[in-house]
Amino acid sequence: MAGIYIHIPFCRQKCYYCDFYKTVNTSLQLDFIKALKSEVNLRKNYLNNESIETIYFGGGTPSVLTALQVAEILAVINNEFIVNPNAEITLEANPDDLTTDYLKGIKQAGINRLSIGIQSFQNRHLEKMNRRHDSAQAIEAIENAATLGFSNLSADLIYGLPDLTQKEWEESLDTMFSLPVKHLSAYHLTYHEGTPFYTWLKKGTLKELKETDSVDQFNTLIDRAVANGYEQYEISNLAKDQLYSKHNTAYWMGTKYLGLGPSAHSFDGNSRSWNISSVEAYIKAIAGKNSYFEEEVLSEKDKYNEYILTRIRTKWGVSEEEIEERFGVKNAQYFSEQLSKYKEAGVLQINDRAITLTRKGLFISDEIMADLIII
Known part of the structure; x- marks a missing residue:
């Protein structure tokens, strides 16, 4: 039993709080996919022919890929690995990308689970974070996905945002629990060095939410989630009907996984490796058959x-x-x-x-x- 993680490093615009590796230079997309397919071939023996139970497209914003590109990547993986026909295959997506046609396309490509980056149902906070969507688009994306047969839907929310009131947080939770979402990932805002939020915090132009307010928001999250039939199975993750994220649960349980794409990490039980965090360097290294990852043997x-x-x-x-x-x-x-x-x-x-x-x-x-x- 093993998993595959695919890091799609492209975003159409950068969110002010995010420190994951990404680039807005989407002109590199075709060269990246070519390199990614080569990496699949280069690392096809990493998991020793173990059955692939989960595939996860993370980012960045994986929904910048076309449905055909998603299908192309999955075809290569299916050709090189033993993929369980019932494998959980997740795509992280921005709500504004999830048009009806796009949803139909990725479903046909093999995606059976969506992780939708909502973050908030409050438009003023979405604007502060530099998100591309608004609350109405978020609701529409979830409802359309459910209508088109995506029964395993996950969504993200962030609490502890600057100036986020208890009333706004409760309204966001109420909206979330009114929608056909079976999995919720809710994270407290972290100020990562190098992000605009961190810079503004240090300059004093952005004020961190009081700790007592953050604690209240966390308690409200858990209380309301449980009241709506969710189980907290990890500090930041809650699920209905035991629809846990199989991919992330495998990480926590120490299962082997292969990470593909720039900045992706891999684990084989005895060592960890991590790819170079630059899409340009990644593409160049794979094309030139040069080293593109570092490795550490675990004691x-x-x-x-x-x-x-x-x-x-x-x-x-x-x-x-x-x-x-x-x-x-x-x-x-x-x-x-x-x-x-x-x-x-x-x-x-x-x-x-x-x-x-x-x-x-x-x-x-x-x-x-x-x-x-x-x-």
Whole structure:
């Protein structure tokens, strides 16, 4: 069992908060697709013929691709890998790209799950973030996708935005829960160095939301989501009817995956590799048969730390028994010692099967993870 991630680095315009690798130079699109197809061939043995259970188009903005280009990429992957006929195949998309014709085209190409970048249903905040769509387009995109047979729909929201009021946040959630969306990813705004939001924050022209307001918005998110039939299965991810993101869940559970495209990461169980974060350099390196990625072999300490950092975020949690089995008695003893300080703090749910974060623990998850990993 394995997954494939495809990084589509193109955006028609850049959002002011985003630090993922992207470019607005869409004139490189055809050369990029040629290089991407070559990379598929170059790395076809990376996953050792394991069945591909998930394919994920991320970005950037993957919906800048035409439906034919999506089909072309999937055809190459299907030719080089053993893809489960029931594989989850996700495309991240901007609402304004999801016209009826485009939805029909990508569905025919093989996309069976959409992750739609809504971020807010408040037009003033969409404008502040430099998003391309408005609230009406977001609602229309979701409704059209559902009408055309996309039953596995995910959407993103951001809370903790500058000047986001509790009333606006509740209105955005109410709108989201009125729509046929089975999966919600809700993230607190992070000010990443190099983004306009970060620059404006440092200059004082943008003011960060008070922490108490952010906490209130998080609690409102969880309370309203649960009341509407969603299950929080990871710190920032909620799902109805157990329609978890299979692709992201595989990351958290330590499953192998191959990353294709500039800045994409790969993991084979023993090492990690990451592609160069430049579409121009990526295209040139592959054309010239030169190296385009770096690799790191993981130590046992690295593997233990990654297990802690990824699994404790989820509803499946971590297991002392599994730690001893996978990482040895010494690491299990260290984990037990570090865990002891939290046993009476009400931040962890501890039973025979797993150790998970409580609601209280979610607020100090970074602190707990920092204590449990090995420096």
